[in-house]
Amino acid sequence: MIHSRKLESDSPYLTDESKLSGAADMLFIPDDEEDVVKIVVSHNSSKTPLTISAMRTGVCGGCVPKEGDIVSMEKFNKIIGIGKDDKGYFIRTQAAVTVKDLNEIIRKKLYSELQNITDDAIECILSERTDYFYPVDPTELNGSIGGNISTNASGPRTYKYGPTRDWVRRIRIILSDGNVLDILRGEIKAKNRVFSIPVDGKNITVHIPSYEFNRDVKNTTGLMTGPDMDLIDLFIGSEGMFGIITEADIYITEWHPLMSNIIFFPSDDNAYNFVKEFVNSHIDPEFIEFFDTGSLNLIRKSKKNDPKFTKMPDIPDYAGSAIFFDISNDENIVSKYNELSQIAKIYGGSLDHSWCGHELKDRERFFAFRHSVPQTIFEYVASLKGSMPGMHKMGTDMSVPLDHLDEMIDSYSEVLTSKKLEYVIFGHIGNGHLHVEIILKSMDDLSKAKKAYRTLALRSIELGGSPSAEHGIGKIKSEYIELLYGKQGVEDIKKTKRELDPNWIFCPGNVVE
Amino acid sequence: MKYVILVKQVPDTTRIKVDENGNLIRQGVPSILDPYCEYALDMVCRIRKPEDSVIVVSMGPPQAKESIFRCLELGANEAYLLSDKAFAGADVFATSRTLTAFIRKFAADYDLIFCGKQAADGDTAEVPAETAAMLNVQQFCYSENIIISDTIKVTQNYNDEIRVCTVPKGSVLSVSIGDINRRVPSISDHIKALNIEIKTLDRIALGLGMYSVGIKGSKTKIESSYSPRYEHSGKIIDGTDPSEAAKLLIKEVL
Numbered sequence: 127m128i129h130s131r132k133l134e135s136d137s138p139y140l141t142d143e144s145k146l147s148g149a150a151d152m153l154f155i156p157d158d159e160e161d162v163v164k165i166v167v168s169h170n171s172s173k174t175p176l177t178i179s180a181m182r183t184g185v186c187g188g189c190v191p192k193e194g195d196i197v198s199m200e201k202f203n204k205i206i207g208i209g210k211d212d213k214g215y216f217i218r219t220q221a222a223v224t225v226k227d228l229n230e231i232i233r234k235k236l237y238s239e240l241q242n243i244t245d246d247a248i249e250c251i252l253s254e255r256t257d258y259f260y261p262v263d264p265t266e267l268n269g270s271i272g273g274n275i276s277t278n279a280s281g282p283r284t285y286k287y288g289p290t291r292d293w294v295r296r297i298r299i300i301l302s303d304g305n306v307l308d309i310l311r312g313e314i315k316a317k318n319r320v321f322s323i324p325v326d327g328k329n330i331t332v333h334i335p336s337y338e339f340n341r342d343v344k345n346t347t348g349l350m351t352g353p354d355m356d357l358i359d360l361f362i363g364s365e366g367m368f369g370i371i372t373e374a375d376i377y378i379t380e381w382h383p384l385m386s387n388i389i390f391f392p393s394d395d396n397a398y399n400f401v402k403e404f405v406n407s408h409i410d411p412e413f414i415e416f417f418d419t420g421s422l423n424l425i426r427k428s429k430k431n432d433p434k435f436t437k438m439p440d441i442p443d444y445a446g447s448a449i450f451f452d453i454s455n456d457e458n459i460v461s462k463y464n465e466l467s468q469i470a471k472i473y474g475g476s477l478d479h480s481w482c483g484h485e486l487k488d489r490e491r492f493f494a495f496r497h498s499v500p501q502t503i504f505e506y507v508a509s510l511k512g513s514m515p516g517m518h519k520m521g522t523d524m525s526v527p528l529d530h531l532d533e534m535i536d537s538y539s540e541v542l543t544s545k546k547l548e549y550v551i552f553g554h555i556g557n558g559h560l561h562v563e564i565i566l567k568s569m570d571d572l573s574k575a576k577k578a579y580r581t582l583a584l585r586s587i588e589l590g591g592s593p594s595a596e597h598g599i600g601k602i603k604s605e606y607i608e609l610l611y612g613k614q615g616v617e618d619i620k621k622t623k624r625e626l627d628p629n630w631i632f633c634p635g636n637v638v639e
Numbered sequence: 640m641k642y643v644i645l646v647k648q649v650p651d652t653t654r655i656k657v658d659e660n661g662n663l664i665r666q667g668v669p670s671i672l673d674p675y676c677e678y679a680l681d682m683v684c685r686i687r688k689p690e691d692s693v694i695v696v697s698m699g700p701p702q703a704k705e706s707i708f709r710c711l712e713l714g715a716n717e718a719y720l721l722s723d724k725a726f727a728g729a730d731v732f733a734t735s736r737t738l739t740a741f742i743r744k745f746a747a748d749y750d751l752i753f754c755g756k757q758a759a760d761g762d763t764a765e766v767p768a769e770t771a772a773m774l775n776v777q778q779f780c781y782s783e784n785i786i787i788s789d790t791i792k793v794t795q796n797y798n799d800e801i802r803v804c805t806v807p808k809g810s811v812l813s814v815s816i817g818d819i820n821r822r823v824p825s826i827s828d829h830i831k832a833l834n835i836e837i838k839t840l841d842r843i844a845l846g847l848g849m850y851s852v853g854i855k856g857s858k859t860k861i862e863s864s865y866s867p868r869y870e871h872s873g874k875i876i877d878g879t880d881p882s883e884a885a886k887l888l889i890k891e892v893l
């Protein structure tokens with residue numbers, strides 16, 4: 127059954143975590159794939175824009191409509207089954223299952239009510255001695271699998287395990303004419319940058335943009351490209367431009383006991399320099415995350431107001447920055463810690479000035495501590511909306527090769543300080559991918575921040591990086607497509623879009639105008 | 640001073656769900672050091688002097704070593720696991736008898752014994768008192784604060800009554816509150832703990848007979864155990880479509 131209603135102007139469906147405000151007439155909530163097809167066919171025939179929405183945790187306004195209607199996938203929240211192929215076990219899920227729910231099912235092995243997608247997969251996985259987990263852990267666990275695929279989300283562990291893309295086996299997607307495309311990785315490849323996609327007895331020809339897609343850094347700027355790329359990779363990271371994902375197969379992998387660690391340093395510089403040696407050590411961390419002085423002060427302040435804020439002890443007074451990382455909790459841990467101690471010492475750190483934890487309960491606290499920085503900023507920006515309705519979050523999401531991180535950090539400080547903007551830096555330092563969040567205080571700050579952001583985006587490109595490493599482009603960052611790929615790149619993406627969605631119904635405004 | 644802390648590993652009760660028959664769903668629920676035991680450990684670590692010794696002891700299956708290890712990370716310097724198949728199914732009486740045997744044989748020269756006020760899984764809150772009775776020493780349950788100078792003073796909170804008492808050496812204290820922000824060990828603390836052996840003692844080592852321990856040595860016979868069920872008379876209406884939901888609601892109410 128299709129649930130539908132008219133949208134009020136203050137409906138939560140008209141915004142996401144970017145706090146960008148949108149406009150739309152109707153909200154449609156389908157129960158099943160048949161409903162989705164009906165909604166799409168009717169919108170395609172009337173050429174009415176249809177913005178796809180899931181859990182609305184996106185930070186670039188991807189699910190925020192400009193006009194037309196919204197289709198919310200929220201009822202597609204069931205995990206379907208388990209299968210196994212040469213690459214290992216995979217979970218078949220509907221698109222709106224959250225990362226949190228997926229993790230929970232795997233951790234608790236709640237498989238008995240699921241279907242066997244391949245013969246005896248459930249029996250097989252239950253008889254395994256090892257536990258399993260889904261290694262792509264975007265910090266926001268309330269995001270959906272469909273949203274993660276559409277934005278090619280990544281997280282701290284991308285350092286070791288890659289982004290969502292690397293873990294998607296299959297997707298089911300409803301195209302603009304209502305046809306259902308079931309794409310299994312490896313089945314359809316491009317030839318000389320052209321796909322020939324069999325749909326409903328015909329073949330649709332789709333051209334891949336001519337630009338080179340940078341895979342040396344974390345990158346979600348625009349569509350992925352490649353001369354003989356897999357069709358599934360065109361859809362992953364396409365931000366709802368080409369159709370509605372209803373279902374996906376997601377690989378999981380063997381879990382091993384982990385130790386979470388936070389090591390404190392006197393200053394930001396100490397921590398940056400420590401990381402440069404850390405990545406070349408034998409320690410093999412699962413991820414490396416950074417907190418600058420400003421981020422630690424933000425947590426200190428929130429904790430003063432609410433002692434239970436992070437459920438962690440107070441941050442020691444001597445801490446001016448911190449590095450957070452997980453390592454495998456195995457028989458080699460002491461030798462890894464010895465090596466760590468040597469490196470940390472050089473930069474004013476010490477194993478005495480650290481926290482570590484291995485019980486799940488503790489490790490979750492470490493992650494809550496990490497999440498508390500962006501969370502505090504999101505809440506702060508939301509609190510400004512009342513007095514400044516046009517306000518939205520301004521955080522950078524730029525990656526550069528690790529060798530150029532110093533230069534990028536210098537640019538952050540030069541550009542933002544010259545504009546008298548207050549900011550904090552935290553995030554995935556191991557991937558050369560730091561988030562710089564600007565603490566906006568006025569609308570004037572917002573316009574200064576936008577200009578600064580453009581300068582910084584150009585700088586990241588100059589240094590061989592990407593202006594959008596994990597959050598995607600959505601509606602907030604579409605100008606970066608031209609910055610990175612030029613006018614031709616924009617035209618190429620538009621061409622691909624027209625070939626798959628001739629009436630331009632899906633998510634207009636996402637990625638390209 | 641020599642402190643002995645009696646600790647227990649329990650399932651993380653914040654993650655346990657109850658099925659429709661009132662049975663606990665324990666599958667996939669991790670085990671942790673009982674939070675009240677951790678408060679007791681915290682209290683000792685705050686008052687101890689560097690030369691004092693802090694001994695932790697736990698009766699439990701081999702996996703309870705993980706929780707004992709956490710105690711070592713957080714400051715204990717000696718550890719024992721009392722583990723034997725025969726200990727299974729022990730009630731308050733058999734548990735206290737086993738712990739008492741350990742104290743008499745391996746830590747008789749202790750100064751104070753600390754416990755959590757109750758274990759988060761069993762919730763009887765009787766092991767501290769029973770152990771004190773068996774050792775024939777005084778008990779100070781629900782302790783919240785301890786001050787050691789020439790004398791030892793403890794504040795006990797019974798909710799309707801607060802007592803400040805002088806504690807003779809040899810007493811058993813149970814601790815009821817602590818910092819909810821669990822302490823976190825440093826990496827150095829972790830490495831130090833890895834170098835301390837957790838000694839395992841079985842029934843024979845404690846000098847106990849088959850009929851003194853576990854289910855055979857227990858006086859409590861459990862006929863059945865279940866979580867109380869609360870009947871909810873409320874009804875949930877799907878709110879996906881508010882106008883449809885409102886119609887259903889009006890139908891229900893009128």
Ligand SMILES: Cc1cc2nc3c(=O)[nH]c(=O)nc-3n(C[C@H](O)[C@H](O)[C@H](O)COP(=O)(O)OP(=O)(O)OC[C@H]3O[C@@H](n4cnc5c(N)ncnc54)[C@H](O)[C@@H]3O)c2cc1C
Pocket residue numbers: 142143177178179180181182183184185187188189199221222263264265266268269270271272273274275276277278279280281282365366367369370371372500501504596597600633636
């Ligand atoms: C505090 C916080 C921390 C975050 N941390 C991270 C992080 O570490 N890494 C990261 O990558 N992101 C992060 N995000 C961003 C966000 O969680 C991700 O972008 C996530 O993938 C969005 O999922 P969603 O279900 O909320 O999608 P939405 O926000 O609802 O939509 C996102 C985009 O996907 C499209 N879409 C959604 N579902 C479908 C579908 N079924 N078919 C086709 N298109 C669809 C939408 O049209 C839109 O363009 C964070 C957000 C917050 C608030």
